[in-house]
Amino acid sequence: MNYDEPTQFGSIGLMLALRGPLDLDAATLSGFVIVLLYMRGPIDLVLGAIPDVAQASVAFGRIAALSNGISAHAEADPAAPGEAGLAESIELRDVRYSFGGPGGAGGGFELGPLSVTLAKGETLFIVGENGSGKTTLIKLLLGLYTPTSGQLLLDGEPIGPAQAGAYGELFSAVFSDYFLFEELPRSDPESLDRARSYLKRLEIDHKVDVTETAFSTTDLSTGQRKRLALVHAYLEQRPIMMFDEWAADQDPTFRRVFYTELLPDLKRQGKTVIVVSHDDRYFGVADRIVRLREGQLVRDESVAPPAMQTAV
Numbered sequence: 001m002n003y004d005e006p007t008q009f010g011s012i013g014l015m016l017a018l019r020g021p022l023d024l025d026a027a028t029l030s031g032f033v034i035v036l037l038y039m040r041g042p043i044d045l046v047l048g049a050i051p052d053v054a055q056a057s058v059a060f061g062r063i064a065a066l067s068n069g070i071s072a073h074a075e076a077d078p079a080a081p082g083e084a085g086l087a088e089s090i091e092l093r094d095v096r097y098s099f100g101g102p103g104g105a106g107g108g109f110e111l112g113p114l115s116v117t118l119a120k121g122e123t124l125f126i127v128g129e130n131g132s133g134k135t136t137l138i139k140l141l142l143g144l145y146t147p148t149s150g151q152l153l154l155d156g157e158p159i160g161p162a163q164a165g166a167y168g169e170l171f172s173a174v175f176s177d178y179f180l181f182e183e184l185p186r187s188d189p190e191s192l193d194r195a196r197s198y199l200k201r202l203e204i205d206h207k208v209d210v211t212e213t214a215f216s217t218t219d220l221s222t223g224q225r226k227r228l229a230l231v232h233a234y235l236e237q238r239p240i241m242m243f244d245e246w247a248a249d250q251d252p253t254f255r256r257v258f259y260t261e262l263l264p265d266l267k268r269q270g271k272t273v274i275v276v277s278h279d280d281r282y283f284g285v286a287d288r289i290v291r292l293r294e295g296q297l298v299r300d301e302s303v304a305p306p307a308m309q310t311a312v
């Protein structure tokens with residue numbers, strides 16, 4: 001919208017034409033003309049601002065709708081990452097996933113078709129050679145990759161894009177290419193106490209403390225940083241925990257602590273645990289082992305409880 005020159009001069013012409021019928025004297029007419037000439041700038045300014053004001057109003061409307069949506073979601077599901085989020089199982093059903101186009105064309109990789117079910121409270125080990133598809137499988141289980149075909153189900157209900165956000169909050173994950181967050185996921189006094197006890201348990205309390213909202217430092221060795229990532233995952237207190245080759249950077253003593261103390265502790269707490277591992281001497285810690293070979297599931301077996309095993 002613009003108060004342009006034809007409009008301006010048209011208005012002046014109209015005043016001149018109406019001079020006779022309206023009986024205007026020269027002084028009044030020149031006053032009109034001067035006012036019309038000088039009004040152009042301010043009128044242009046006002047008219048030019050109208051689209052911006054309209055856009056701002058639409059944007060404010062959208063922001064209001066979005067924040068209402070967020071608070072409605074928070075009110076409806078205050079304990080989204082809570083234990084109630086996983087009643088029985090998560091399942092991949094007849095799932096395929098491919099890198100490099102369908103069929104793994106162009107030197108790509110295809111996983112599946114395969115089906116895996118993870119029961120609540122179970123400790124599942126995913127094993128197999130480098131490049132066999134373990135990390136791809138857990139990214140599908142965590143809803144980070146969308147299957148090329150097949151379904152991801154939570155307690156028998158398919159997880160689509162609308163449920164993906166809440167579903168993701170069921171998991172705490174430490175990937176092998178993890179990013180270490182300095183900020184604590186929770187900073188209430190109880191969580192700070194808990195963080196200190198985890199730091200002690202993971203034998204890094206002499207290096208790191210917690211401030212009110214963050215770890216005091218992340219300038220640590222590779223293995224120590226990974227322990228800190230584990231503390232972060234613990235503090236999130238989510239029902240399913242996933243560790244992708246977590247123990248790979250740990251010394252033998254602490255590797256043993258991880259498999260024989262920390263993982264059984266998580267199980268006792270009722271956590272569901274997914275462990276990607278190459279440490280075959282500790283496979284006896286698993287309730288169930290899934291083995292992949294070149295993208296195919298070649299083994300899915302329960303492991304006998306330690307009491308029933310002749311040797312672990």
Ligand SMILES: Nc1ncnc2c1ncn2[C@@H]1O[C@H](COP(=O)(O)OP(=O)(O)OP(=O)(O)O)[C@@H](O)[C@H]1O
Nearest residue numbers: 099100108109128129130131132133134135136137
């Ligand atoms: N982002 C990607 N783009 C293309 N191909 C990928 C990608 N990520 C993985 N791949 C390919 O998919 C296959 C499986 O990879 P994946 O990371 O799942 O294996 P892995 O079993 O976790 O191996 P590792 O034991 O080395 O961690 C590999 O051949 C790999 O080259």
Ligand SMILES: [Mg+2]
Nearest residue numbers: 134135176244
């Ligand atoms: Mg991997």
